[in-house]
Amino acid sequence: MATVQTPPELNLQSPLQGNQNSSDLDLVALTMAALRFVNPWTVEAKTNQWQTRIEPGTAEAKDRILSLAEVSQHDTPRDCWVVIYDRVYDITTFLDEHPGGADIMLEYAGRDASTAYRSSGHSKMAAKALDRFLIGELPMHERMYRRPGGIRLSDIPE
Numbered sequence: 001m002a003t004v005q006t007p008p009e010l011n012l013q014s015p016l017q018g019n020q021n022s023s024d025l026d027l028v029a030l031t032m033a034a035l036r037f038v039n040p041w042t043v044e045a046k047t048n049q050w051q052t053r054i055e056p057g058t059a060e061a062k063d064r065i066l067s068l069a070e071v072s073q074h075d076t077p078r079d080c081w082v083v084i085y086d087r088v089y090d091i092t093t094f095l096d097e098h099p100g101g102a103d104i105m106l107e108y109a110g111r112d113a114s115t116a117y118r119s120s121g122h123s124k125m126a127a128k129a130l131d132r133f134l135i136g137e138l139p140m141h142e143r144m145y146r147r148p149g150g151i152r153l154s155d156i157p158e
Contacts, residue, residue: 056090057132064088064136068112075110077102081135083112086143089133114145 055061066081066088074081080092082105095102100120108116140147 056135061135062137065139066136067139068142072110077106077109080106080109082108082110083138084114084117084130086114086138086146087130087134088136088138089130090135091133094133112144 068083071081071083071088074090077095078092080095081088081090083089091098091105095105098105104116105113137143137146
């Protein structure tokens, strides 16, 4: 959300002419006078609360909430995030190590890869290995698996 700043000093001249009746107020002049109090061109951008990089797999990463819109901005080989079972993983450093190759992972860069992950038959060891790449979770309203009334799977990794 943006905040609006007012100029430090205001030198306002009356927009109304002295010979007008109070019933003949010029709405345009009043609007312009009101706009002089606010300078809409001095807007401060809200700082992102996640500007500092959280290392994947740390305790802080488990508390971080990342939206699908933010995940979608990380879809290149140099910056690759995926969502698996409502958790967000930064797999950039794993692309070259993946046994199936980087191309298959880049197909799902910036998107939900839960179905592809499940259908390829990953082992429990692979699920545990994901923990080192964890950087956050989706907000509750964007989750499909880890929410009340969501899709029930018996083997979703905790």
